[in-house]
Amino acid sequence: MIYIQENSDDPIYLQIYHQVKKDIEQGNIAPGERLPGIRTLAQTLGIARNTVSQAYTQLAVEGYIRARHGSGFFVLDTSTKFTERNYVPQDINALSVERSELKQPVILYDFQYGELSYEQFPFKLWRKYTSQVLLSSQKEVVNQYPDKQGDLLLRQEIKKHLYRSRGMVCCEEQIIIGSGLYYSLDILCKILRKENNTIAMEEPGYNGARDVFINNNYNLHAIPASKDGLILSSIHRSGACAAYVTPSHQFPYGTVMPIFQRKELLNWANANDAYIIEDDYDSELRYDANPVPALRSLDTEDRTIYIGTFSKSLSPSLRVNYMVLPVRLLTRYHSLFCSHNSPVSWLTQRVLAAYMTEGNYERHIRKMCITYKRRHDVFIKESTEMFGRKVILHGRGAGLHFILEFPGGEEQDWLIKEAEKVGVKVYSMIPFWKDRNDCPRNIIFAGYSLLSEQQIREGIALLQSAWFSSLP
Template structure:
């Protein structure tokens, strides 16, 4: 059986090629056996015939199969033969690392975090808006450099959305449209630069943000995070110019920051001429209650820098996020970045603005919440049924991932290897720790955004057999 991942970073034809090649080398497909016809396999996998044809062509070039008139593609005898890798011209862009990784079977049970299933994207509406804009008088600006802060129409729609959904009051002049969190944090690192460049951030916390701070020569002051929230007391002696936090859904534990801690952070920022960087990365995806008010909406002293994104609600590949700067930072921003242009395509921004204007974005979020709530609930139900008290789930009620804790002490390296044996991919917690020696070894990080409800059931059943069934330590 050939499994493909349409949202994978690797081309589908390479996934097919590697799976068939592996089956031939392992003897699962033997000499003289006929492969499925191109049309048949394309229909089975729901892909274009050219994709299958490209995979078969590569296998033929390397001597694994041969096309015979009237018989289709037959497997050749590869025993005791060394096949030279002669890639056809269009394959030369593939790196050797990609090919090596693709030699591993593509798992249909990948509990990754970050990517979304492509079925959720509103293709028809998006195509409609793109066409409308290209046929309208708006197209006159297509050859102009965009505003450094982003398209004005999009910023106006973002302002309205933040007021309705997050209780925030701001103006479009405060909004900076960017191409992802890293871009926004790079800008902030330049705006916040002082003699004592120290940023406070959660430990564990988002490693992508940590890398940006380190690359900009900031020192890190770590605020211990747990399933109960942050320990903020040490920040008063940190000398930090800002604190980067994820208060609505702490990453990775999934904790909601209590109101007492929110007020404590705001008081610290106001008393120390510092700022709070509020990363609200998946605030729309709450399943057990209404969205938690943004920290920004509680700030009476304009010390909060709010960062939001469309990556978790619409698509990560659109590369659209935004931040809301305090009014007092706007003069410095306009001075330092006066020659910059927006890094996001004008067409993408204008289409997104129209999509939001017509209230399709809010409708889309409601559909996403229903879809992912079902997957969230299935995960909890199956994990409870299969694992019992052998696994504790953290991060219920929101987002697209869980943290799995193993109270009996099973270690993450062993757990991941056992999962691989049954075709399931699970992930470690260690990347989210700055001090990796402090990372508990009995935890895993599991997402479910790419999996259907049935795949979640099947994947958890396989994990139960690998971790607590017949597979031995």
């Protein structure tokens, strides 16, 4: 029984915490026993539910109880916890052995995807433009709430950049600055919401986008994707209000959507009062040809929602992306988000606008392409020499990663574990499938944005020794 002392110096939640903790430690409440529910205990004691919740939360943090979803809080077995009374000194060498067995493998070469090497960021110019902006006549804006669509100067620079690099014609009123793809997709989920909330999406596809749609209670219709491209036939009976695609560099396979499929998608959107969400992922980083024109540049009916980002070309930590809405959706956007402010700081937006104004962004992209093309080429050359026909690379010619296919049938779990044993990190493809059982088990994912050319050589040599050294 819990007693509340009104005149106690301890807050009520601490009184509950101490009494329950004492009962657990003394065995008055047995392991596995269910505690009274928060609502029930609050009503019994005549106190607020938050007070009981605070006490239970503290007990859970300290390992005395555990919450089970939909069932309440249950007492954990604390008898194995060390106390001063039952502590028994152990042999220090035995402890060292146990710890060494629990150590994670040391990763020397991480073929991750997403982060960029810090040397690529234009620190000198960024400092220069930050100082200029803070000393400008408009610096007082730094203490004001930013426009919900973002800084006008940045939107004007993005409009010019899209026309020069992607063949797109739009106006700054259509551009919305965001803090990443998730932010933009979350806005779209509100704008596009209908009675039948279905989004067509590539399968496999970007799992981050998939999670946003699911969290907004959308149904997903799979557009099958493979190393040979998309299969669009099923989209005509999907009933989807929009299709999310990565036509310039399909994620994760890296294929480019051919012109006939782009036209088929546009025809589908026109005929079904639907929209195409074009995530122009990795469009700037092409090494075998000029960047492919954006799907939106072919759209004559204003059915394409274009999303671009500075994460892969400049820095993911800036948290700056942008979306170009069709004119017909602007009224609904302004209606739903009239009281919103831009999630990106004015200073970051204005510095980026100043950086773009003098052509630095285009020069930076060209420099990035040169750097990453070298790493891309080294990866292909070393893989070809080390693996021969045992590995097939997918996604050549663009982006910052490859898909490695193993025609011999080696499975990704084994490949990842063997790589870790020699200090190399490669990644599973399973997360990119909504139905994980559909993922082929003989493929893995490897990026190279954080590794130098020499590190790529050394990493691939270690992978060869881990995977194929025992084979004839």
